[in-house]
Amino acid sequence: xxxxxxxxxxxxxxxxxxxxxxxxxxxxxxxxxxxxxxxxxxxxxxxxxxxxxxxxxxxxxxxxxxxxxxxxxxxxxxxxxxxxxxxxxxxxxxxxxxxxxxxxxxxxxxxxxxxxxxxxxxxxxxxxxxxxxxxxxxxxxxxxxxxxxxxxxxxxxxxxxxxxxxxxxxxxxxxxxxxxxxxxxxxxxxxxxxxxxxxxxxxxxxxxxxxxxxxxxxxxxxxxxxxxxxxxxxxxxxxxxxxxxxxxxxxxxxxxxxxxxxxxxxxxxxxxxxxxxxxxxxxxxxxxxxxx
Amino acid sequence: xxxxxxxxxxxxxxxxxxxxxxxxxxxxxxxxxxxxxxxxxxxxxxxxxxxxxxxxxxxxxxxxxxxxxxxxxxxxxxxxxxxxxxxxxxxxxxxxxxxxxxxxxxxxxxxxxxxxxxxxxxxxxxxxxxxxxxxxxxxxxxxxxxxxxxxxxxxxxxxxxxxxxxxxxxxxxxxxxxxxxxxxxxxxxxxxxxxxxxxxxxxxxxxxxxxxxxxxxxxxxxxxxxxxxxxxxxxxxxxxxxxxxxxxxxxxxxxxxxxxxxxxxxxxxxxxxxxxxxxxxxxxxxxxxxxxxxxxxxxxxxxxxxxxxxxxxxxxxx
Numbered sequence: 001x002x003x004x005x006x007x008x009x010x011x012x013x014x015x016x017x018x019x020x021x022x023x024x025x026x027x028x029x030x031x032x033x034x035x036x037x038x039x040x041x042x043x044x045x046x047x048x049x050x051x052x053x054x055x056x057x058x059x060x061x062x063x064x065x066x067x068x069x070x071x072x073x074x075x076x077x078x079x080x081x082x083x084x085x086x087x088x089x090x091x092x093x094x095x096x097x098x099x100x101x102x103x104x105x106x107x108x109x110x111x112x113x114x115x116x117x118x119x120x121x122x123x124x125x126x127x128x129x130x131x132x133x134x135x136x137x138x139x140x141x142x143x144x145x146x147x148x149x150x151x152x153x154x155x156x157x158x159x160x161x162x163x164x165x166x167x168x169x170x171x172x173x174x175x176x177x178x179x180x181x182x183x184x185x186x187x188x189x190x191x192x193x194x195x196x197x198x199x200x201x202x203x204x205x206x207x208x209x210x211x212x213x214x215x216x217x218x219x220x221x222x223x224x225x226x227x228x229x230x231x232x233x234x235x236x237x238x239x240x241x242x243x244x245x246x247x248x249x250x251x252x253x254x255x256x257x258x259x260x261x262x263x264x265x266x267x268x269x270x271x272x273x274x275x276x277x278x279x280x281x282x283x284x285x286x287x288x289x290x291x292x
Numbered sequence: 293x294x295x296x297x298x299x300x301x302x303x304x305x306x307x308x309x310x311x312x313x314x315x316x317x318x319x320x321x322x323x324x325x326x327x328x329x330x331x332x333x334x335x336x337x338x339x340x341x342x343x344x345x346x347x348x349x350x351x352x353x354x355x356x357x358x359x360x361x362x363x364x365x366x367x368x369x370x371x372x373x374x375x376x377x378x379x380x381x382x383x384x385x386x387x388x389x390x391x392x393x394x395x396x397x398x399x400x401x402x403x404x405x406x407x408x409x410x411x412x413x414x415x416x417x418x419x420x421x422x423x424x425x426x427x428x429x430x431x432x433x434x435x436x437x438x439x440x441x442x443x444x445x446x447x448x449x450x451x452x453x454x455x456x457x458x459x460x461x462x463x464x465x466x467x468x469x470x471x472x473x474x475x476x477x478x479x480x481x482x483x484x485x486x487x488x489x490x491x492x493x494x495x496x497x498x499x500x501x502x503x504x505x506x507x508x509x510x511x512x513x514x515x516x517x518x519x520x521x522x523x524x525x526x527x528x529x530x531x532x533x534x535x536x537x538x539x540x541x542x543x544x545x546x547x548x549x550x551x552x553x554x555x556x557x558x559x560x561x562x563x564x565x566x567x568x569x570x571x572x573x574x575x576x577x578x579x580x581x582x583x584x585x586x587x588x589x590x591x592x593x594x595x596x597x598x599x600x601x602x603x604x605x606x607x608x609x610x
Contacts, residue, residue: 039405084592094346095595097405098542101348102591105535109585220531224413227406262421269410276395276403 007136009257010250015142015211017249018149022204023226024233024241025156026197032173032236033193036085036096040104041201042223043111047073048202049214050111053120062125069206070199077198078191086190104219111216119213141210148207152200153242160238169193173236201226221265225252228268232275234287298467301550302460309456313449322448324560326520329455331556333513335540336462337506339552342541344470344478345499350534351392351408354415355385355507357529359514361419361426364435364524369425374438378515385511389504397500404503412534419526431525438519451520458516459553462509466549469505478502532584536563539587542594545601554602 023045030038048069055065080103088096124141131138160166171179172189180186204222205214212218229248233240248268256264278284316322334352341349362381366372372380392411396403419426426432437446438454445454469475480488481495489495518524540559544551566583594601 037405084596087596091595091599092346094342094348095599097348098538099592099595101350101405101535101538102588102595105584105588106592107588109582109588112582112585220409221413224406224410228410231403231406263414263417266410266414266417269407269414272403272407272410273392273395276399276407280395280398 004135005257007134009253011133011136011138011142013250013253014246015138015145015249016253017229017246018145019204019208019222019245020225020229020249021242021245022149022152022200023222024229024245025152025238026200027227027230028233028235028238028241029169029193029200030197031230033169034081034085034190035093036100037227038194038197039097039100039223040080040107040219041197041226042219042221043104043107044073044077044198044201044219045205045208045222045226046111046214046216046219047076047107048205049122049209049212049218050115050120050205050216051202052206052209053122053214054115056122057120062123066125066203066206070202073202073205074195074199077201078195080198081194082191085194086187104223108216108219115214115216117216119215120209121213122209124210125207139211141207145207145211148203152203156196156238165192225268228272231272240286298464302464302467306460309453309460312456313452319448322452324564326448326451326455328553328557328560329452329459330513330517330520331537331540331560332459332553333462333516334506334510334537335544335552335556336459336466336549337509338537339541339544339549340466340502341506343548344475344482345397345502346482347404347499347503348538349408349503349506350405350531350538351410351412351415352506352510352537353529353531353533354408354412355389355510356514356517356533357415357419357526358385358388359511360518360524360529361432361514362511363515364432364518365425367519368432368435374436374519378438378512378519381515382508382511385514386504386508389507390500393500393503397496397503409531409534412531416526416530419529426526429526431523433523435518435522435524437522438516445519451516455516455520458512462512463549463553466505466509470549474498474501535584535587539590542591543602548601551601558602 023041026041026044027038030036030041051069051072052065055068056062060068084099084103085096088099124139125144126140128140131140131143158166160170168179168184169189169192171182171184172186172193176186179189204226205218225248226245229245230241232244232247233242235241248271251271252264252267255267275284279287312325313322316325334356337355338349338352341347359378359381362384363374363377366377366380367374388411392407393404396407420429422428437444437451439445443450445451470478477488477493477498480491480493481498485495536559540555541552542555543558544553544555563583566586570582
């Protein structure tokens with residue numbers, strides 16, 4: 001194991017980690033406001049990637065295609081919440097979870113009908129050969145992934161801490177009843193949270209699609225990884241979810257390189273069970289979930 | 293259903309089951325009925341998890357696969373006695389359920405759906421990649437039928453007795469369990485977990501117990517499946533099958549054990565009907581995915597309009 005190889009794993013891990021962090025943020029924002037674990041979060045990622053593929057194939061330039069994908073998927077996420085999930089506000093958590101599972105499967109089936117089974121190629125946002133970073137190779141699209149992730153984090157931070165609507169969203173996450181008494185429309189904030197969550201997922205899908213291709217079935221795995229990243233950060237804290245995303249990306253990349261790439265996708269599951277076990281045993285310095 | 297009524301229903305169904313192979317001429321129909329029982333078992337297991345532990349598991353297909361593969365590999369490759377191999381498959385699935393469930397149930401149950409989804413994906417990978425043992429994607433052939441002395445469970449009629457006998461046995465046992473002290477504790481946990489914990493119920497342990505029991509029942513069905521078909525490959529044990537099981541339980545109305553059997557019958561017949569109709573409507577590829585999209589719509593529709601399942605379509609008694 002040479003230093004170059006380690007650097008290579010770290011860099012690939014960071015790029016994938018940026019994607020996981022974006023998806024994880026979507027989980028945290030939707031869960032924080034609406035208390036729904038959105039099983040369909042991964043399908044927003046898939047929709048973002050496929051929309052990007054379609055628009056690029058029509059000759060739309062990358063920045064415009066990216067913006068259109070994110071906006072349309074975000075609107076779809078808000079509609080899904082408003083139309084199918086808000087009516088179930090008082091239903092048991094189990095029913096809501098099953099509904100999001102149903103939504104996820106339906107979205108995937110419709111995507112299959114619309115886009116077919118073949119992976120669609122998406123051109124990189126900027127053409128050019130890979131770049132050497134600290135002795136490791138990084139594809140140019142990797143910079144775009146990290147850039148989009150960083151820009152999203154900064155924009156969200158600005159929104160939550162510097163704007164009136166952002167403060168309203170935070171108030172709802174802290175105490176919905178008190179927020180309502182202060183005149184905040186909690187139901188509208190729920191829709192806004194899903195809009196943001198779906199938009200973040202779509203941004204992740206659109207920016208990763210030149211590296212991974214876009215397929216109708218990419219959402220399940222990416223959604224799962226994003227969820228594990230969110231849980232690593234405790235499922236309620238956006239900065240912790242971002243850290244969880246990068247941590248999972250790097251651990252996964254190292255495990256694939258050092259152990260076996262055949263079982264790369266197993267890493268997320270092992271991490272999930274291990275951190276839960278660590279919390280049960282009291283060996284974890286932070287909490288991954290509220291104990292129930 | 294109270295205990296006396298249940299005994300009556302079970303006996304009546306048992307008589308029907310004993311007589312059915314004599315009356316049903318069609319092998320196709322008998323095979324369909326065997327599949328209903330083999331799907332009914334895991335559906336009953338999942339309905340226990342959903343109805344009494346209030347959790348969704350998306351990895352039930354993996355427990356089915358563990359039952360099928362442990363029993364299949366031990367008999368086909370190593371020449372074990374079929375019943376012993378079946379038992380070991382059930383034990384292996386139960387042990388895996390403890391490993392997955394132990395940390396999860398101590399924490400919030402929110403995690404179970406995702407953790408079992410990930411678990412199911414891993415088991416599927418292992419089945420495909422560990423080809424030295426599992427035969428990889430091309431599968432494992434030559435699993436011998438189960439035997440009792442000279443009697444071989446090698447026809448559809450004989451397998452029908454075994455599968456439905458197992459299902460009725462499991463229904464009798466789980467029905468008793470639900471009516472027992474443990475069942476009352478489970479309902480208390482489902483009704484109000486904090487209150488249940490306050491009266492001294494170890495909620496985490498109970499839920500884990502239900503999850504392990506469900507895994508064992510599911511693996512039993514998997515083992516029977518392997519000895520019935522005599523050939524197993526990974527493709528029926530993917531995420532899609534876990535979703536089918538979820539649909540069965542939702543159709544039956546979670547927490548209703550007989551509802552789960554009804555749901556299993558509905559889904560088995562629905563899939564069969566779709567396989568006849570879909571090729572006429574679309575190109576050959578991806579027909580299984582269309583099925584899944586339909587199941588997604590069914591799940592959403594039932595959660596939005598009929599959360600109590602098909603049984604909820606009947607007029608309410610009270």
